[in-house]
Amino acid sequence: MRSPVNDPRVSSPYGMRVLNGKEQFHDGIDFVSRSGDRRVFAVAPGVVVFDMDDYEEALRWTDRRHSGGNMIIIAHDVGPAPGARVYYARYLHLGENTVRKNQEIDEGEVVGEYADAGISFGPHLHFDLYDSAWRKIDPTPLLRGVLPS
Numbered sequence: 075m076r077s078p079v080n081d082p083r084v085s086s087p088y089g090m091r092v093l094n095g096k097e098q099f100h101d102g103i104d105f106v107s108r109s110g111d112r113r114v115f116a117v118a119p120g121v122v123v124f125d126m127d128d129y130e131e132a133l134r135w136t137d138r139r140h141s142g143g144n145m146i147i148i149a150h151d152v153g154p155a156p157g158a159r160v161y162y163a164r165y166l167h168l169g170e171n172t173v174r175k176n177q178e179i180d181e182g183e184v185v186g187e188y189a190d191a192g193i194s195f196g197p198h199l200h201f202d203l204y205d206s207a208w209r210k211i212d213p214t215p216l217l218r219g220v221l222p223s
């Protein structure tokens with residue numbers, strides 16, 4: 075996988091964190107670009123399975139504490155073919171997305187721009203990952219090598 079933003083900085087990693095004095099589990103990785111480039115890139119080839127431009131509709135797909143605003147889901151093929159594995163990636167807090175459901179995506183293709191959208195503390199991309207059975211997984215190992223140390 076490639077990084078979903080240029081010149082990435084991780085503003086919040088996967089795992090337990092304290093927010094407003096309360097411990098909570100952060101189920102993805104929050105990214106910002108050090109260069110201020112808000113474009114969001116597909117981490118791998120795939121196909122868009124969900125695109126959301128409507129905030130009210132998005133509330134139904136995200137929990138209230140981590141409302142994602144505008145979001146997309148891409149089914150990514152990762153790993154050597156044949157037998158490439160499918161992962162579902164959610165890209166949240168997009169101000170706009172530039173792709174549509176069923177669209178095929180190349181690795182590195184621009185899919186939108188991150189923003190201060192949904193429940194958010196400043197513009198950032200929330201990226202999280204599910205396996206082929208829609209079980210949430212830690213994306214960190216799959217992004218090893220592209221995450222800043």
Ligand SMILES: [Zn+2]
Pocket residue numbers: 086100102103104199200201
């Ligand atoms: Zn997040």
